[in-house]
Amino acid sequence: AQKVTQAQTEISVVEKEDVTLDCVYETRDTTYYLFWYKQPPSGELVFLIRRNSFDEQNEISGRYSWNFQKSTSSFNFTITASQVVDSAVYFCALSEGMTSYDKVIFGPGTSLSVIP
Amino acid sequence: GAGVSQSPSNKVTEKGKDVELRCDPISGHTALYWYRQRLGQGLEFLIYFQGNSAPDKSGLPSDRFSAERTGESVSTLTIQRTQQEDSAVYLCASSSTDRGANSPLHFGNGTRLTVT
Numbered sequence: 311a312q313k314v315t316q317a318q319t320e321i322s323v324v325e326k327e328d329v330t331l332d333c334v335y336e337t338r339d340t341t342y343y344l345f346w347y348k349q350p351p352s353g354e355l356v357f358l359i360r361r362n363s364f365d366e367q368n369e370i371s372g373r374y375s376w377n378f379q380k381s382t383s384s385f386n387f388t389i390t391a392s393q394v395v396d397s398a399v400y401f402c403a404l405s406e407g408m409t410s411y412d413k414v415i416f417g418p419g420t421s422l423s424v425i426p
Numbered sequence: 427g428a429g430v431s432q433s434p435s436n437k438v439t440e441k442g443k444d445v446e447l448r449c450d451p452i453s454g455h456t457a458l459y460w461y462r463q464r465l466g467q468g469l470e471f472l473i474y475f476q477g478n479s480a481p482d483k484s485g486l487p488s489d490r491f492s493a494e495r496t497g498e499s500v501s502t503l504t505i506q507r508t509q510q511e512d513s514a515v516y517l518c519a520s521s522s523t524d525r526g527a528n529s530p531l532h533f534g535n536g537t538r539l540t541v542t
Contacts, residue, residue, distance in 0.1 A: 416461070419467075
């Protein structure tokens with residue numbers, strides 16, 4: 311069965327600090343997809359990144375970076391030089407199977423507060 | 427272009443009444459998902475439709491919950507004999523099955539259900 315764990319329930323950082331959000335997943339499949347979504351206070355869920363299980367390359371997009379490590383079943387997300395607008399709940403998600411549009415299970419989320 | 431549309435945006439109902447929540451996915455998206463998000467909680471998977479395949483109903487919490495989808499378009503989530511514990515935001519998402527696409531989930535704004 312697939313499972314996503316986000317051990318950090320809430321994190322508070324001061325603006326301009328770096329912050330890493332942890333995600334650990336469980337799956338029996340060798341092919342799967344991992345995602346990160348952001349849910350700002352407005353409530354709308356925003357897609358951030360998708361990564362398949364065959365691609366362990368880390369990715370950087372502006373102030374965001376993702377560290378995928380199959381050996382530890384982790385897909386951590388780092389925000390560099392955090393800003394107040396980064397305050398949101400961040401969800402890690404997992405989809406098993408050959409396509410990224412199979413059943414998607416979400417972790418419980420990490421609430422990030424960036425204090426000015 | 428049009429995104430995922432959900433109606434109503436808010437619904438207040440009395441305990442014991444039935445409610446129907448509607449989702450219009452993005453045109454051409456064959457995958458459709460329903461999630462439930464209680465206040466301050468994560469996304470709880472309810473049901474998943476993929477084309478003409480049998481839906482994955484493994485997340486429906488009880489037999490009071492059911493969902494249908496007409497072809498590859500509109501979906502309706504029905505909750506019978508509502509209970510106060512059903513109060514939550516019900517989110518619908520759709521996804522493209524184009525293997526060349528990034529295929530993230532596109533979420534609607536949700537229906538906020540309050541059972542009094």
